[in-house]
Amino acid sequence: ASPDVAARRPHPVPAQDFGTTRGVLRVRNVSGGFRRNTVLRDISFDVLPGECVALVGESGSGKSTLSRILIGLHREYRGEISWCDEPLASKASRRSRAQRRELQYIFQSPFTALNPRKTVRGSIEFAYDLTVGGNAKARKRAVDEVLSKVQLPASLAEEMPHTLSGGERQRVAIARALVTEPRLLICDEVTSALDVLVQASLINLLDELRKSEGLSMVFVTHDLALVRSFADRVIVLNGGTIVEEGPTEAVLGAPQHPYTVSLMENTL
Ligand code: ADP
Numbered sequence: 001a002s003p004d005v006a007a008r009r010p011h012p013v014p015a016q017d018f019g020t021t022r023g024v025l026r027v028r029n030v031s032g033g034f035r036r037n038t039v040l041r042d043i044s045f046d047v048l049p050g051e052c053v054a055l056v057g058e059s060g061s062g063k064s065t066l067s068r069i070l071i072g073l074h075r076e077y078r079g080e081i082s083w084c085d086e087p088l089a090s091k092a093s094r095r096s097r098a099q100r101r102e103l104q105y106i107f108q109s110p111f112t113a114l115n116p117r118k119t120v121r122g123s124i125e126f127a128y129d130l131t132v133g134g135n136a137k138a139r140k141r142a143v144d145e146v147l148s149k150v151q152l153p154a155s156l157a158e159e160m161p162h163t164l165s166g167g168e169r170q171r172v173a174i175a176r177a178l179v180t181e182p183r184l185l186i187c188d189e190v191t192s193a194l195d196v197l198v199q200a201s202l203i204n205l206l207d208e209l210r211k212s213e214g215l216s217m218v219f220v221t222h223d224l225a226l227v228r229s230f231a232d233r234v235i236v237l238n239g240g241t242i243v244e245e246g247p248t249e250a251v252l253g254a255p256q257h258p259y260t261v262s263l264m265e266n267t268l
């Protein structure tokens with residue numbers, strides 16, 4: 001990735017500083033899905049540095065398919081995706097080491113997201129070794145640092161995932177993503193399996209990290225109410241197309257599309 005664009009920047013970063021065409025992530029005319037099932041149709045959007053874009057739509061609207069395309073785990077699509085003005089290969093293994101490091105994905109389910117055979121420390125170390133790499137001392141320091149960033153006690157490092165709560169597991173998943181020093185975090189329904197209070201504290205954590213780490217975020221959810229205090233911009237996905245997009249306050253305050261209106265009636 002081009003280092004000048006990719007350099008860490010403090011949040012919040014006004015979008016206009018980068019000009020209108022210099023989105024960190026740029027998605028253009030992406031259509032795709034599964035063999036006989038076109039899930040996404042002509043999707044285009046940008047994610048600017050430090051920006052949190054919420055991708056909202058009902059279950060089945062194609063959010064996870066799009067997330068997996070962005071991360072290089074789903075290859076059946078047409079269209080172009082670039083990251084800091086460089087094309088992103090459709091297959092993760094064809095992407096540069098820097099690209100793989102900079103785009104991280106946090107899975108929906110806190111119960112399958114972690115390797116059940118690895119301790120918390122082991123899982124985070126594994127991600128560190130694959131991406132950043134460093135000697136034993138640097139590795140230990142990196143793990144301890146990300147655990148504290150996600151507000152988990154250091155003692156939890158030697159636990160196995162099955163001993164953790166859902167919220168703790170998602171924090172470990174976030175720590176594992178952070179240890180790679182990402183620039184964009186794609187969070188796919190990361191709070192859906194959690195109860196309301198745990199949801200709120202996880203959202204707060206993500207919001208804090210976004211600011212302190214200068215992260216961009218694609219926050220995928222079926223729950224429009226969740227994004228109100230958190231996202232800069234909302235993209236509404238219905239049946240695989242974008243039906244509405246705009247600043248969060250504008251979309252939630254005065255939704256233009258009937259589908260967004262119905263989503264709001266159902267969730268707020
Ligand atoms: P969302 O995350 O918004 O709930 P998904 O991207 O998971 O939506 O799914 C979008 C559509 O793709 C759904 O209609 C679903 O049935 C279909 N789909 C998901 N996975 C597969 C698969 N492995 N094979 C065929 N169709 C699939």
Ligand code: MG
Nearest residue numbers: 063064065189
């Ligand atoms: Mg999904």
